[in-house]
Amino acid sequence: MARVVPAVIRALDILELFLDRPELSAREVIERLDLPRTTVHELLVTLVERSYLVVVPGQPVRYRLGMPLFQLGSAFAGRLDLVREAQSVARGVAAACDEAVHVAVLDGADVVYLVKVDSTHPVRMVSGVGLRLPAHCTAVGKVLLADLDRASLNAVLATGPLAGMTPASITDPDRLRAELDRVRADGLAVDMGESDTAMRCVAAAVRDHSGAAVAAMSVSAPIIRWTPQAQPRWTELVRDGADSLSARMGYQRR
Structure with missing residues (x-):
């Protein structure tokens, strides 16, 4: 060997x-x-x-x-249809809500952000393409963890203790499993200050032709703009955006 x-x-x-x-x-x-x-x-x-x-x-x-x-990164991205299509869809979602839109993928127990379109507000989320965060602390990560089968999820949770990023982070495995059950039922995940106390996020899954969740899309906003009036609109936009990107990836809803 x-x-x-x-x-x-x-x-x-x-x-x-x-x-x-x-x-x-x-x-x-x-x-x-x-x-x-x-x-x-x-x-x-x-x-x-x-x-x-x-x-x-x-x-x-x-x-x-x-x-x-x-050059190497550009060559990789140029061959990855997901990045190219995600940038197009994310720009449309961001234009509609004027908040930060991200597309991320699961890599082991973490998520890696592939696409970010920022808001025009002076107060905005500090993040960027290539950022890696613990999946269980983010809305995009919880969406992707919720799509794993039992064995794959157990393998991710077995990699070590669930470290918290803020006091709101879910660090208890049983509580996380219950949260993922809710995500599966709703088709959406939220991050209520679990990765950044000043931010709130809502995310939905992006699926490929096989129906597997290959990425997740989120809308993120500072807590000062996360109002009861705005949240339903952002939820609708991120769900529609994820569905649009899924369709571009060949997914057909059954």
Whole structure:
């Protein structure tokens, strides 16, 4: 059986540190990965040589991502119909409600955001494409977890304790299972300050030709705009948007 190459794993670990930080110093890489200084130096020099990292001008020991990573990401996105179609639908939903619209997919116990269309309001959600969050703390994540079969859901919940992001986060597995039962019945999930105390979200599933939930779409708004008058309209918009994107993915409602 072929073995993994430790040096490649470490290089990828370094690149993945930049998913939530635009720049990092060599010292920060050493501290976050707990690797020897010499090893990190050699890996950084190699990544810079191949332009996967670039040195920040005027700061020789700080780095940011290079153009080849953008090219690889663009090549992947260009082959992914979901991203292209989701951007189109999300723009329409965002225009109708003037709130942030996201499309995310499940990756293990987390969700990863593929698409974001922001609102025009000065107070808006802090998020972005590529953001990874615990699925059980988000509306999009609960929609996707609710679609898993029992064995798959058990496998996700067995990956470790349910960490909370805010005091409102659901961290008890039994309570989460009950919440997912409600999501299955309603076809919608909400995030009532579970990932960000200042935000509220509602989400619906995006299905492919087989009927499987391949993504979820959400409308997110600050608590100051999450009013009883606005919420039903946003719920209708996210349901219609998810249905529209599902149709583009080949889903036919039975």
